[in-house]
Each structure stands twice: as structure tokens, then as C-alpha cells.
Amino acid sequence: MSLERKIWSEQFTEWFSEMLLKAEIADFRYPLKGCGVWMPYGFKLRKHILDIMRRLLDETGHQEVLFPLLIPEDLLAKEAVHIKSFFEECFWVTRGGSTEFDVKYALRPTSETAITPMVKLWVRSHADLPLKLYQVVSVFRYETKATRPLIRVREVTTFKEAHTFHRSYEDAARQVEEGVEIYKKFFDEICVPYLISQRPEWDKFAGAVYTYAFDTISPDGRSLQIGTVHHLGTNFTKAFDFTYETREGKREYPHSTSYGISERVVAAVMMVHGDDRGLVLPPNIAPIQVIVIPIPYKGVEEVVNEEAKKIVEELKAASIRAEADLREDVTPGSKYYDWEIKGVPIRVEVGPRDVERKEITLVRRDTLERTVIPRDKLVDGVKELMEKLQNDLRERAWKWLREHVHRTDSIEEARKLIDNRQGVVEVMWCGEEECGFRIEEGISGRVLGMPIDTKEEPKGNCIVCGKPAKQVIRIARAF
Amino acid sequence: MSLERKIWSEQFTEWFSEMLLKAEIADFRYPLKGCGVWMPYGFKLRKHILDIMRRLLDETGHQEVLFPLLIPEDLLAKEAVHIKSFFEECFWVTRGGSTEFDVKYALRPTSETAITPMVKLWVRSHADLPLKLYQVVSVFRYETKATRPLIRVREVTTFKEAHTFHRSYEDAARQVEEGVEIYKKFFDEICVPYLISQRPEWDKFAGAVYTYAFDTISPDGRSLQIGTVHHLGTNFTKAFDFTYETREGKREYPHSTSYGISERVVAAVMMVHGDDRGLVLPPNIAPIQVIVIPIPYKGVEEVVNEEAKKIVEELKAASIRAEADLREDVTPGSKYYDWEIKGVPIRVEVGPRDVERKEITLVRRDTLERTVIPRDKLVDGVKELMEKLQNDLRERAWKWLREHVHRTDSIEEARKLIDNRQGVVEVMWCGEEECGFRIEEGISGRVLGMPIDTKEEPKGNCIVCGKPAKQVIRIARAF
Numbered sequence: 001m002s003l004e005r006k007i008w009s010e011q012f013t014e015w016f017s018e019m020l021l022k023a024e025i026a027d028f029r030y031p032l033k034g035c036g037v038w039m040p041y042g043f044k045l046r047k048h049i050l051d052i053m054r055r056l057l058d059e060t061g062h063q064e065v066l067f068p069l070l071i072p073e074d075l076l077a078k079e080a081v082h083i084k085s086f087f088e089e090c091f092w093v094t095r096g097g098s099t100e101f102d103v104k105y106a107l108r109p110t111s112e113t114a115i116t117p118m119v120k121l122w123v124r125s126h127a128d129l130p131l132k133l134y135q136v137v138s139v140f141r142y143e144t145k146a147t148r149p150l151i152r153v154r155e156v157t158t159f160k161e162a163h164t165f166h167r168s169y170e171d172a173a174r175q176v177e178e179g180v181e182i183y184k185k186f187f188d189e190i191c192v193p194y195l196i197s198q199r200p201e202w203d204k205f206a207g208a209v210y211t212y213a214f215d216t217i218s219p220d221g222r223s224l225q226i227g228t229v230h231h232l233g234t235n236f237t238k239a240f241d242f243t244y245e246t247r248e249g250k251r252e253y254p255h256s257t258s259y260g261i262s263e264r265v266v267a268a269v270m271m272v273h274g275d276d277r278g279l280v281l282p283p284n285i286a287p288i289q290v291i292v293i294p295i296p297y298k299g300v301e302e303v304v305n306e307e308a309k310k311i312v313e314e315l316k317a318a319s320i321r322a323e324a325d326l327r328e329d330v331t332p333g334s335k336y337y338d339w340e341i342k343g344v345p346i347r348v349e350v351g352p353r354d355v356e357r358k359e360i361t362l363v364r365r366d367t368l369e370r371t372v373i374p375r376d377k378l379v380d381g382v383k384e385l386m387e388k389l390q391n392d393l394r395e396r397a398w399k400w401l402r403e404h405v406h407r408t409d410s411i412e413e414a415r416k417l418i419d420n421r422q423g424v425v426e427v428m429w430c431g432e433e434e435c436g437f438r439i440e441e442g443i444s445g446r447v448l449g450m451p452i453d454t455k456e457e458p459k460g461n462c463i464v465c466g467k468p469a470k471q472v473i474r475i476a477r478a479f
Numbered sequence: 480m481s482l483e484r485k486i487w488s489e490q491f492t493e494w495f496s497e498m499l500l501k502a503e504i505a506d507f508r509y510p511l512k513g514c515g516v517w518m519p520y521g522f523k524l525r526k527h528i529l530d531i532m533r534r535l536l537d538e539t540g541h542q543e544v545l546f547p548l549l550i551p552e553d554l555l556a557k558e559a560v561h562i563k564s565f566f567e568e569c570f571w572v573t574r575g576g577s578t579e580f581d582v583k584y585a586l587r588p589t590s591e592t593a594i595t596p597m598v599k600l601w602v603r604s605h606a607d608l609p610l611k612l613y614q615v616v617s618v619f620r621y622e623t624k625a626t627r628p629l630i631r632v633r634e635v636t637t638f639k640e641a642h643t644f645h646r647s648y649e650d651a652a653r654q655v656e657e658g659v660e661i662y663k664k665f666f667d668e669i670c671v672p673y674l675i676s677q678r679p680e681w682d683k684f685a686g687a688v689y690t691y692a693f694d695t696i697s698p699d700g701r702s703l704q705i706g707t708v709h710h711l712g713t714n715f716t717k718a719f720d721f722t723y724e725t726r727e728g729k730r731e732y733p734h735s736t737s738y739g740i741s742e743r744v745v746a747a748v749m750m751v752h753g754d755d756r757g758l759v760l761p762p763n764i765a766p767i768q769v770i771v772i773p774i775p776y777k778g779v780e781e782v783v784n785e786e787a788k789k790i791v792e793e794l795k796a797a798s799i800r801a802e803a804d805l806r807e808d809v810t811p812g813s814k815y816y817d818w819e820i821k822g823v824p825i826r827v828e829v830g831p832r833d834v835e836r837k838e839i840t841l842v843r844r845d846t847l848e849r850t851v852i853p854r855d856k857l858v859d860g861v862k863e864l865m866e867k868l869q870n871d872l873r874e875r876a877w878k879w880l881r882e883h884v885h886r887t888d889s890i891e892e893a894r895k896l897i898d899n900r901q902g903v904v905e906v907m908w909c910g911e912e913e914c915g916f917r918i919e920e921g922i923s924g925r926v927l928g929m930p931i932d933t934k935e936e937p938k939g940n941c942i943v944c945g946k947p948a949k950q951v952i953r954i955a956r957a958f
Contacts, residue, residue: 032547040612065518068509094573105511118516140548155549
């Protein structure tokens with residue numbers, strides 16, 4: 001059982017901004033809209049999340065690299081669809097000191113056009129393929145709409161973009177599947193549930209053959225895109241005239257893919273588990289996994305403080321991220337409050353009685369349930385509880401997500417569900433763009449696309465035109 | 480004994496560019512001058528170097544954060560000396576899409592003016608001080624002079640900048656000393672020798688009270704600045720009207736410091752140890768510490784390949800970064816050549832006789848010396864040799880540096896030493912700027928400043944005016 005989430009869903013937006021700052025994740029009071037600061041605690045959370053991503057990519061033969069931020073306009077313009085989509089979203093560097101440039105430079109909105117011409121210099125023959133690269137960088141979008149911390153920003157500070165190059169369309173398609181598998185593992189590890197959909201033609205990445213996207217559902221019933229995987233075909237390699245020598249000595253264009261996540265994954269972690277008291281962080285990514293709080297009674301302050309320090313040492317020796325809160329002029333109650341905001345998964349309370357009885361009191365953040373274990377079972381007890389908490393968070397979040405995916409054959413009903421913030425709705429569709437647009441108008445929402453995670457055959461008729469359905473599609477109010 | 484370095488020093492510049500690409504460290508063929516790509520092997524080297532820096536900073540209570548790239552012009556202009564120095568060096572963002580901005584944004588040239596106004600929001604009283612932050616980011620300098628890979632670039636991709644805030648001038652001065660100690664440990668760990676000098680007034684950081692700098696000496700006798708530590712006094716906190724409440728309830732300006740390193744430390748590692756055959760990397764930062772090369776004779780290919788794989792497994796199990804080069808159509812000689820370029824510290828050669836005799840042949844990269852050890856001593860033998868190599872590299876580099884610091888009381892002699900690429904020269908100085916400038920003119924070089932590492936008293940007279948000397952100063956041709 002999780003705590004009541006009464007702030008869900010009316011006050012979700014307010015809760016989110018407030019918690020960002022109160023939990024010291026990020027400070028968006030920087031004097032440029034849509035740009036924020038990762039504070040020390042938030043930076044650590046981000047780091048643990050990125051560590052998981054890096055491990056998953058390294059294990060599957062991806063190599064980390066770092067490409068320049070500035071992309072000359074003529075490079076960015078090589079792929080026609082791409083530049084058309086991104087031009088208005090770019091920040092442009094036009095001057096160095098007081099010198100006006102002849103060619104202006106974009107702050108990378110994504111790196112296909114920076115990476116492809118360089119990889120062209122590295123790849124000679126089929127033996128150099130596949131090549132799987134990734135980088136973690138800032139990308140920039142000149143958002144004119146309202147910005148939102150971590151969710152709709154101008155400097156995306158945590159863009160993990162993978163770029164891969166292959167001998168054939170099929171190899172690249174297999175890579176798309178691998179990308180999807182990596183993201184599934186990643187989101188499972190950080191306990192964020194997801195839907196995977198193939199975006200409709202009109203909403204795929206500019207320059208892609210097709211785009212798969214991961215969406216989660218926010219506490220106020222909106223969909224939040226948290227990852228995308230693109231098959232780019234030869235669109236970019238052709239644009240840069242990038243060929244390789246095949247086994248047979250012919251020259252062919254490599255097929256490429258790209259896939260990315262951003263700090264939206266941190267936002268997702270916050271929103272899918274948080275409650276009225278603050279954040280609830282999965283133990284494997286929590287900056288502090290265990291907070292130890294002494295309960296001092298007059299005359300035994302020394303004893304409980306010493307015990308608190310000893311407990312921290314033992315936990316640290318077992319590679320558990322533990323800290324003691326030994327502040328002197330703060331009551332235990334205030335300390336509980338502070339660390340509950342920060343989402344520390346486990347609290348250890350150390351009172352004189354615990355010391356006497358050689359016991360440890362553990363309190364889990366998600367349910368506030370207390371467990372008393374023998375003092376000499378400290379490390380095992382904590383590890384066990386962390387694992388349980390981790391699994392419970394994941395299951396609870398998945399259950400919630402599943403409860404917020406609906407099926408209907410009435411566009412009225414779909415609109416009502418979406419207006420009432422009930423999540424994602426699946427409907428039948430004939431596959432015609434015209435009907436797709438009519439659905440989006442009808443619900444004032446967005447077509448997320450065709451389910452990739454369920455292999456269900458469409459049944460019945462298009463919700464708009466009544467013709468036989470060709471696809472199940474998901475619709476939602478999107479962030 | 481190190482190998483002959485005959486390319487030293489005439490062809491050093493050429494060697495450096497060539498090795499960057501051949502060893503797959505970085506590719507500067509990107510179509511924007513002064514911007515390069517970290518290739519997978521170079522990225523790993525950079526990562527191991529940064530890991531050491533992060534460890535040293537974390538151990539001393541520094542917390543990692545991440546601030547925005549874009550600094551609005553009015554923010555950057557708050558500190559008068561700072562903007563005066565940096566304005567002409569900034570890249571300026573003036574447009575979003577096709578919209579011209581009213582206020583333009585600088586790509587951070589350094590982050591004092593982004594960090595100070597935010598820290599002002601976080602610090603209320605003396606209890607919040609000291610605050611020690613750092614970030615690893617790209618900074619940008621619009622270099623109009625000739626750029627040089629890793630050394631003089633427009634996107635500095637590996638800027639580790641620490642920013643600290645303190646209650647008093649003295650606390651900040653102590654922090655400067657801590658910064659120096661951290662950098663000494665850092666350079667010792669990566670085996671780069673250094674001189675520490677207090678920069679003359681006219682060459683200190685724009686906005687600093689004083690600047691200490693670390694310089695090393697390149698194989699062609701030039702000084703290369705590889706780290707700086709600044710006492711900023713209240714220059715930035717005053718500019719942002721940032722005060723805190725003291726113990727006594729008064730309001731005072733915090734004193735701040737900042738200190739930074741860049742990818743020049745990677746360049747330094749390459750240049751101080753490299754030789755005619757390529758890089759020579761200290762084992763603790765080498766992406767690959769041991770390369771295992773099978774020497775296949777007809778009929779026993781399988782045996783030596785299997786043995787090579789086993790050796791790699793055993794080394795990896797002991798946390799040694801080992802790989803086997805099992806390429807089929809490449810001779811062992813070519814493999815040696817490739818891995819020598821990349822500077823892999825230890826090569827293991829596996830021939831049929833080694834297998835038979837249960838022996839291991841180790842070849843160290845720096846001297847190409849061979850050692851044969853019993854097969855069952857593999858891990859210990861490799862660890863021992865890595866440690867020895869690491870120490871030898873450090874000592875050899877320090878010896879070389881010391882041999883290239885000269886003392887003279889003749890400006891003629893100083894010029895000759897510097898023109899002949901003999902390194903750094905120490906001379907006596909009266910302390911007057913006028914004489915300082917005359918020295919710089921006389922040697923067409925640069926005053927590095929007063930030694931901080933040796934506490935020597937000045938003796939004799941100023942090399943220019945003949946008045947009693949107040950300071951020993953170092954001069955050199957600088958990068």
C-alpha cells in the first residue's frame with residue numbers, strides 16, 4: 001500500500017515544481033527561462049540514473065564519445081527534412097566577440113549532422129560496421145511555448161544520444177530492437193513503467209524512416225515521452241555522401257539509427273513514485289539509501305549518536321549509501337520531514353531502547369511501515385528491505401499505469417476520459433492521416449501511435465470513418 | 480632508460496597532431512576550427528583522468544553540480560574587469576529560430592557569473608559556508624589566433640571548474656592552498672611534472688585578487704599552463720550583492736575562489752611521456768593496461784589463442800583492463816606497432832614455448848624491456864610491473880622537467896636558452912611592472928611569475944634595472 005496521493009492530480013504541477021526545489025534536485029530560478037541548475041543532491045540522482053544507462057550501453061558494445069556543440073548551418077542543412085523541422089527551434093551563434101560570422105552556428109538540437117560526416121572519415125569498409133556510439137551532452141531547443149522544469153526546457157542537460165551505423169536496412173532494424181530492449185531494461189531498473197508506440201508518420205523524428213517512442217503517464221493523466229528510437233535508413237548517410245566498401249567491393253550507403261533519453265527520465269522517477277510528503281526514490285538510484293536518525297533522550301545523547309555513526313560505518317562498508325543526521329538543534333520529527341521530502345528509501349531510528357535491546361528500527365519511505373530487526377542483522381536486513389522496496393515501487397507503478405490505459409470505440413468517451421485526466425486511451429483506426437488528425441482535434445490531444453509492446457490485431461472499425469480498422473492506436477493529452 | 484626521443488623537439492608539433500589521430504584520441508577534422516571529437520579510445524583516457532580529479536574533489540568535500548551554458552550579457556557584465564577581459568573572447572547567441580533577441584547570451588567562457596547569483600539564493604548564514612562546488616563542462620573561447628588540438632581550442636570540452644565560497648579572506652586563502660594540494664596530487668597521479676607560480680599582476684585571472692598557476696614544459700621547451708587556482712576575494716560576491724549573516728548577526732560578503740583544469744592535462748600526459756613510437760600512458764589512466772598478443776605458429780594457433788583469452792580473463796577478474804588482439808590477418812609485428820602507438824603500458828606475448836614452459840613474457844612500453852615470469856604469477860607480476868612503470872614514468876618526467884629549469888642573471892643568456900627551446904628560465908626581478916614588460920619583450924616570451932613551490936629568497940639584482948631584486952621569477956616561451 002502506498003500513501004494517499006491526495007495531491008494527485010489537481011495539484012500535481014505545483015507539487016512537482018515545489019519538490020524540485022525542496023528536495024534540492026534542481027533550481028530553475030536561473031535568469032534565463034527554461035535553463036536550470038542541477039543541485040548537488042539532484043546531480044547525484046542524475047548520475048546514478050546515467051550510470052545505469054552507461055552500463056547497459058557499454059555492455060552491448062556502444063562506445064562513448066564526445067562531439068562538438070556547434071554545428072555550422074550548412075552542415076545542419078544537409079538533410080532537408082531535418083533542417084526544416086529544426087531551424088526555428090535552434091539557438092544561433094552569430095558573433096564571436098564583436099565579429100559577425102558569415103556562417104552561423106547552431107547549438108546542437110541533436111547530433112546526427114555533426115556525427116555522420118565524422119564517422120564517414122572513420123569507416124572504410126564493411127569490416128568497420130556496425131559502429132555503435134553514444135554521448136551524454138546538452139542539446140538546445142528554442143522553446144517559445146511555456147517551459148517546464150526537466151520536462152520542457154531550453155537547455156536539455158541530460159541528453160543521452162546513441163548513434164549507430166550498419167551494413168543494411170535489416171541490421172539497422174535489428175539495432176532499433178536492441179535499442180528498445182536496452183530502454184526497457186533501463187526503465188525497469190529505475191522503476192518507471194512505460195508504453196511503447198510507433199509514432200504516426202506526421203510525428204516521427206525529422207529524418208527518420210520510423211520512430212518508436214516510450215511514454216509514461218503522469219499523475220495528472222498526461223502522457224510524457226521519455227525515450228525515442230529511430231530508424232534513419234540512409235537519409236543522413238546519403239545527405240553526407242557517406243559510403244562504405246561492401247564485401248563484394250561495391251560502394252553502399254550505411255543505414256543508421258539514433259535513440260535518446262533526456263532529464264525527463266528524472267522527472268518521470270519523481271512523478272511516478274512521489275506522494276504528499278515528497279519524493280520516493282528507488283534505492284538503486286537514491287543518492288542516500290539509508291538515513292540514520294538518533295533519537296536523543298536527556299543523558300543518552302552521546303550513546304545514540306555513537307550508535308548512529310557506527311551503523312553508518314557498517315552500512316558504508318557494505319557499499320550502502322548511508323548517512324547520519326546529527327544536527328543538534330533539530331528535532332527528530334523535523335529530520336524525518338526533511339528526509340521524507342528527499343525520498344530517502346529507508347530511515348533508521350536509533351533510540352536508547354534500540355541500543356539496549358540490540359535492535360534496529362527500519363522505516364520504509366513508501367509505506368512508512370516500521371520493522372524491527374536484530375542489531376547483528378543490520379546489513380542483511382537493510383539490503384533485503386531495499387530490494388523489496390525497489391520491487392514494490394516498480395509493481396505499484398506498473399499497476400497504476402495499466403489502470404490508466406483505457407479502450408473505447410466512442411470518440412466522445414475518449415474525449416471524456418482524456419479531459420478527466422484518466423490517462424491513455426486506445427482506439428481503432430483505419431490508418432488514414434485524415435482520420436488521425438480528426439482524432440487529435442476531437443480529443444484535443446495527440447496520437448501516440450501504434451502499440452509495439454502488445455502485438456494485438458486490430459478489431460472492429462475506425463473510430464472516425466467507420467471503415468475496417470487497420471491499427472490500434474493510443475491517444476492522450478501529452479506534455 | 481626511455482627510448483630515444485629523436486623527434487624531440489623539432490618535430491614535436493607534427494608528432495602531436497599525428498599521434499592524436501593515429502592513437503585515436505581525438506579527431507580535429509571537424510568543419511569548425513578549434514572544435515574536435517573525442518574518439519572512443521581518447522574518451523576513455525579522458526574519463527580515467529577525470530575520475531581521479533572527481534575522487535580528489537569528492538574526498539575533500541566538493542559537490543558536483545551543473546549550471547547552464549548560456550549566460551545573459553547583463554549577468555556576465557556584472558563584474559567590470561571580468562567582462563572587459565572576456566567580451567571579445569565570447570561566442571554570442573543572438574537568435575532563436577529567426578527571432579532576434581533583445582539581450583544576447585554568451586556561451587560560458589567560465590562560470591563565476593552564472594554560479595554566484597544562484598549560490599546567493601542558497602546561502603543565508605555563516606552556517607551555510609563554506610560551500611564547495613564543481614562542474615565538468617564545455618567552455619568556449621572565440622580564439623582568433625591559430626588553434627591547436629587540445630591546447631588552444633574554441634570548445635574546451637573538459638573544463639573542470641571548482642567554485643567555493645567562504646566566510647573570510649583567510650578561509651578563501653586556505654582554500655586556495657587546498658586547491659593547490661589537490662592539483663599536486665592529481666598531477667602526481669597522472670605522472671605530469673609541474674612548476675607552480677604566482678602569475679604577475681598583469682596576467683592574473685580577470686576578477687581575481689591573485690592567481691596561482693601550474694605549468695609543465697613541452698618536449699620542445701615551451702611552458703604549458705595546465706591548471707590555475709584563483710583567490711577572487713569579494714569581487715564577484717560584491718558585484719552580485721551577495722551577503723550572508725555572520726554569527727554576530729551582521730551582513731558580510733563571502734569571499735570566493737575558483738580553480739580549473741582543461742583537456743590540456745590530456746595533452747600534457749601525451750607529450751611528457753610519448754616517444755618516437757607513439758604514446759606511453761601511465762597504467763592508472765590507460766584505457767587498456769595490458770594487451771595480449773598471440774604469436775601463432777602453424778598448427779598451434781588454437782593453443783596460443785586460447786591461452787591469450789585465458790590470460791585476459793584472469794587479468795580482468797583482478798580488475799586489470801586487459802584485451803587480446805586476436806585479429807587473424809595481421810602479423811604480431813603489426814599488432815605491436817598498433818598498440819605501441821596507443822601507448823598500452825604492458826604487452827603480453829603468448830608463443831607456443833611460453834605455453835609449454837608455463838611462462839609469461841611481459842614487455843613494458845616505455846623501455847621495451849622484456850621480463851619472463853612464471854605463468855602462475857601472472858596477476859602479481861603484471862601489477863608489480865604496472866606500479867614500477869607508473870613510478871618510473873613519473874620520476875623520468877620530473878627529472879626532465881628539472882633539467883629544463885635554468886637560472887641566469889643575463890637577459891641575453893635567458894633569451895638564448897628560450898630561443899633554443901631549453902625550457903623555463905628563472906631570473907631576479909625588482910617587482911616593477913615596467914621591468915616585467917621589458918623582460919617579456921627581451922625574450923619574446925612570457926613571465927610565468929613567482930615560484931610558489933620553492934620558497935627561495937631573491938638574491939642579487941633585477942635583471943633589467945639592476946636594483947635589488949624583490950622576487951625570483953620564471954620566464955618562458957608559452958603555448
